[in-house]
Amino acid sequence: MxxxxHCTRLSGAPAMAWVGFRRDALKWTGxxxxxxxxxxxPTLHRGSCRRCRTQLTSVADGSDMIMxxxxxxxxxAEVAPVGHSxxxxAAPWLAVTLAPDPQDRS
Incomplete structure (x- = not known):
């Protein structure tokens, strides 16, 4: 999240929820x-649907990841946020429950 x-103004929402993928592993269908x-x-690019212009992605220059x-x-609904940048x-009324970090092996 x-x-x-930047994210709140672009989305018109109190937070944006993202999931990251390696760029070479993501396939677009439809x-x-x-x-x-x-x-x-200056170094960030957003991707939107070519048909409806819904914002879909965020990619930083030089990154091999796509959000x-x-x-x-x-x-x-099967994807749950594990962090909140x-x-x-955030708006003081926003309450977010984060999922456990799957990489935290403690």
Whole structure:
């Protein structure tokens, strides 16, 4: 999840929920195909659906990862956020319960 000013203004929501994939492992299906990209920050690019313009992705220059909005995925309810960036900047009424980090083996 992210509550930075950039994500909240672009989404019109108190936070954006993301899941990361290796760029070479993600395949786009459906009639719209791969998103159309536009720059939203000097080194950050957002991808939107070519048909409806819904924001779908975020990609940083030089990164081999692509962040995809969780609720744009099929079976989105199976994906739970494990972190909340800029939580201190989130709306004070926003309550978020994070899932356990699957990489935390303690």
């Amino acid at each position: 992210c509550s930075c000013e 009639p719209a195909g791969e998103p159309a990209y536009f720059s939203t920050w 995809v909005t969780i609720f744009s995925l099929d079976r989105a 800029y939580r201190e900047e």
